[in-house]
Amino acid sequence: xxxxxxxxxxxxxxxxxxxxxxxxxxxxxxxxxxxxxxxxxxxxxxxxxxxxxxxxxxxxxxxxxxxxxxxxxxxxxxxxxxxxxxxxxxxxxxxxxxxxxxxxxxxxxxxxxxxxxxxxxxxxxxxxxxxxxxxxxxxxxxxxxxxxxxxxxxxxxxxxxxxxxxxxxxxxxxxxxxxxxxxxxxxxxxxxxxxxxxxxxxxxxxxxxxxxxxxxxxxxxxxxxxxxxxxxxxxxxxxxxxxxxxxxxx
Numbered sequence: 121x122x123x124x125x126x127x128x129x130x131x132x133x134x135x136x137x138x139x140x141x142x143x144x145x146x147x148x149x150x151x152x153x154x155x156x157x158x159x160x161x162x163x164x165x166x167x168x169x170x171x172x173x174x175x176x177x178x179x180x181x182x183x184x185x186x187x188x189x190x191x192x193x194x195x196x197x198x199x200x201x202x203x204x205x206x207x208x209x210x211x212x213x214x215x216x217x218x219x220x221x222x223x224x225x226x227x228x229x230x231x232x233x234x235x236x237x238x239x240x241x242x243x244x245x246x247x248x249x250x251x252x253x254x255x256x257x258x259x260x261x262x263x264x265x266x267x268x269x270x271x272x273x274x275x276x277x278x279x280x281x282x283x284x285x286x287x288x289x290x291x292x293x294x295x296x297x298x299x300x301x302x303x304x305x306x307x308x309x310x311x312x313x314x315x316x317x318x319x320x321x322x323x324x325x326x327x328x329x330x331x332x333x334x335x336x337x338x339x340x341x342x343x344x345x346x347x348x349x350x351x352x353x354x355x356x357x358x359x360x361x362x363x364x365x366x367x368x369x370x
Contacts, residue, residue, distance in 0.1 A: 122278040122360070123284045124152075125276050125294045128174025128261070130353055131212060137179040137203060140211050146261065147353055148295065149212075152256075153219035155360035162361055164249040165290065168283055169212070169223070172276040173261040176208040177201060180224040181263075182271050188278075189238065191269030198271050201263050202229050209260045216256065224250060226259045228274050234266040240278055251287075257282065277340040284344055292348035293359045294337060299352040300366030301338060312369045315339055341369040 122153040126148055133139040152169070155162050173181070181187065184197040186223035192198065209225050232242040248258045259279050266272040277294075280298035284292045304321045312318055315338060322335040349359055351366030358365050 121167070121287060121289050122291045122293065123168045123170065123280055123287070123289045124165060124360075125280045126169065126171040126212070127291075127294065127296045128172030128176075128178065128276070129297045130174075130295055131171055132174030132176060132208065134175045134178065137329075138207070140208070144353055145212065145215050146357060147355050148222070149215035149219055151356040151360060152216060153221050154357065156221060156256075160361070160363070166257050168247060168251065168287070168289075169216075170259045170276045170283065171208070171212050171258070171260050171272075173205060174208065176204040177261050177273075180204045183348060186263065186271070188273045188275060189269075189344050191266050191272040193270035198229075198263055201273075201283050202227075205262050209258060212260075213258055216258070221256055222254060223256045223258045226250070226257045228259065228262040228264050228279065229271075231337055232262075232264045232274060234264060234269070234272060234274075236267040238266070240264070240274060240282060242279065242282040242286070244283060247283065248287060248321060255345055275336065275340075277337050278283050281340050281343050284346065284348075289346060291359075292341070293343060293356075294341070294348065294350045295353055295356050295359075296350060297352065299355065301334060301369075307322060309367050312338060312342070315342055317331075338369060344369075346370075 131145045141358045186192050247257045262277040263271040264274045347370035355365035
């Protein structure tokens, strides 16, 4: 079973509020559809797609001062952020459904929460059941109820970690706008086994991002027992076919 994250910077133009990158989203949907139709049964055990917030979630969350730790009790703010993410989710779903991918939405606001310690609690029974019935669950970064904070952001990377662990994913992939995790000379780092080894070269995102950019991605992936791949959109088809393009984090 594969958990695939489509980064917000892949499916949207992150520097322009609520703007889908239609060409990139089409390419990603084409790759998923082709993998599902492959006679090699690369996705025979199922696929969960997670997508980031991009210019839909991050801009709205930033406008309301909401992050993964700083919450809001303003119901209108919750509606703004969650509504924007549902809109982006609908774009992703429509591209997949146009290609006969049996994609269905899963909205974290309706299922998950953070406890008083800030730890994410994400029931995955519904996702597992959807997989068993032949669907492709499409989950997204969102707001979730947070004890003592109102509602805070849950990032796509957090969702990937929880889903991959609970569903015992065989492979995890993060599709980004870069060909992997890059060193200070712009070359792809083949393998990462500790955050300290790359801390000096991981900067913050170059556009509005309330979840920490590449540094947060690597930290999250290092929490997984299975290896994960970070790669660019051009390598998505290869990843879905069983290859390990880009950077392997383990």
